[in-house]
Amino acid sequence: MRSRTKIIITLSLTLALAWAGWQYAPIPASTTWEDSDIALLQSMSLDALPPLPSSPGNAVADDPAAAQLGHQIFFDQRLSSTGTVSCATCHQPDNYFNDQLALAVGVSQATRNTMGLLGAAYSPWYFWDGRKDSLWSQALAPIENPLEHDSSRSQVAHLVSSTTEYRQQYQALFGNLPDLSNRERFPVDATPLGTNSQQQAWQSMTGSDQRLVNDIFANVGKVLAAYQRKLQPGESPFDSFVAQLASGEPATALNSTEQAGLKLFLDKAQCINCHNGPLFTNNAFHNTGVLPPIGELPSPGRSEGLRQAQSDPFNCLGPFSDANPGQCSELRFARGGDELIGAQRTASLRNLAHTAPYMHAGQLDTLAEVIEHYDQAEDAIFGHNEAKPLGLRAIERRQLQAFLESLNGEIAVDGKWLNPP
């Protein structure tokens, strides 16, 4: 009996040790990189980032005067019902244009995690669910969201019209502003999307007056986009590592643990499938089985977001866009449907350590939790989880995390754009 107990204890200890060894013992990590690997890594380096894509819907996208006006409006708290919220309230320059919160807080708590703005101009779609198809159109939505700026398009039009320096800059860019002084014709607080009184005020306006206000509102979005196009990510240790590999120098910018994590990123962990290109995102939509926040219904994601984008008067094909229809291929050829239920936009992984918490509603606090989530890849409770379980060992999860933390760098923009003007 005693010897049987001994055998059981010995066997249990051996199994526990073997399991711990398997999970935690580092395999000597290969730091050899084939030419094909280096070519793939070069496609993910900031050196491979193409020039900013044109923004056909926004005629002032690259106008320096528009960027200057957008810079001022970006930091202007008068664009809110409380006078306390600007774009920079959630998109904080000191926090990589993020807010370090699970859910954004404007005039009250919103329902989504703040998305970063660095490199945002490269995406064809905006918001987690892709309900906007341009940076200029995206900039309009938070202004009228009752949880964020809680303002209205007529308030914005009156602000631009009544602030001398805005008025002058606006008119230099877009021509004369209409006279909005008649408050019967142009109510102070009117929008088709707001409260009953805001909607009634909007309905009291003639169609041509509504158009005048909408034009000003759209143009404010366009100058905000012109400013945000300046916000780009800077080089990280990963980019230095790729440059070293490509030039044949000793590749020391990533240590052996980070290099092992990079190999996992490309291969076993399959991160590269969606987090590809120099911004580590395909800007597409995927359901990866992320649970909704406790007590909330799952998000319909892109399946609903595309419907909203298609019916948005401020989309690429709408009357406020400067594009011709042939330039709106993303919107014209977008694919929706039930397959995209619960699908959210792939986020950039650059500066990842500065953008926690993660996922569309900030459900996961740490990178370790994110890696665990993808490692398990449990069935989605809504729609279909595209990801498959990865079977990562504990040591591999740590290596992957070490690599992901090497993607942090500076913001590549003149410091004057990072402070209020």
Next chain:
Amino acid sequence: MMRTTWLPNKIIITTLFILTSTLLLSKKTIAASEWETQSQPPGLTLHLKSQQTPVPLNQMHQWEIEVISSQGTPVENADITVTGGMPEHDHGLATAPRVSGQPGEGKYLLEGLRFHMPGEWKLDFVIMIDNKRYQVEHSFSL
């Protein structure tokens, strides 16, 4: 005993050989982004060509489809629809591509293609000509 097992085995192997040969012969890679493939039922040859070489990742781009009859003549006025996806990941295309023009000589312009992941992609072409339905399955790696 040996004979009774040998005969079905031979039939299976021969069938597999014929099927494999048919599949191999039915598709020809001309370049990294250009292929020639046969329809089911037989009768059409499709010449597929991406207008960007190699086929780009994450970029909206166009393909040209050339439809040729078994007599070697270009086929005009075909109605072509395209769907597809990544079987490995069990999802469809990121976009809804459509034929948007017919420059002539059996050529069709396919607009709105964007492949957003590396890996094996499958495109399913349905070609309707005078109410007759042809299908082409085209797989390629990105």
